[in-house]
Amino acid sequence: MKVQVLFFGATADATGKREIEIDLAEETKAENVFRRIVRDFPQLETHSLLFAVNLEYASGEEIIRNGDELAVFTHVSGG
């Protein structure tokens, strides 16, 4: 199963990507996917990160399913 991961601002600069696709063997908790992303892009570790699943802030407990949209970004700074 495949999921899409989006990066914005500082995380897009750090990874050099705006979007990646990840292949998962089976449904799994969001925290496992987020851990894998940070392992694949260790440059993210210097940032304090927030995660979203399907347009909602994620706690990590969410079950990730085929076609889900994930996002990894830093604390917001709009306004």
Place this chain on the structure above:
Amino acid sequence: MATNSRFLPMSAAVEMHKTEDQKSNTQTRKSKDFYELTIEPLDVGAIARRIVPETCGATVTLDGYVRQFTKTRETLYLEYEGYEPMALKEMEKLIGQARGQFEIASVGIVHRLGKLEIGETSVVISVAAPHRRHAFEACEWLIKELKRTVPIWKKEVYADGEVWVEGESSK
């Protein structure tokens, strides 16, 4: 600017808003609430005048704009980027929460994305209420929460470099 093509034009943002609105028709049918993202310059007065309910006596409007000096460092310009569908969703939630907490009639929030020059308006929040005190309180609460929860980021560009501003870790 090439990167601007990533952002929604105003019409698309408005479309999304309408779709969201239809989903919660019973709650928003009578209000004039709106929340939008745009790359176009913001006309603060025009936005504020979009909410003038007959039952109200005052609208409080925040005009947030680009600061040139942060302490002694000079900013040349800013670039705002948003996770647009999630940002619109969070803006809608904020309006719902504000309605629950304050005696207000209508709320309008418009945030600009893309490149902004010094002094240009980045965000407008207008709150109409029967009595002004509630509008002031709600407007202050809304900007504080927007800066904490709505997924939008600013990059400050200086003469000698640039940095994505990372908000405080309160979310």
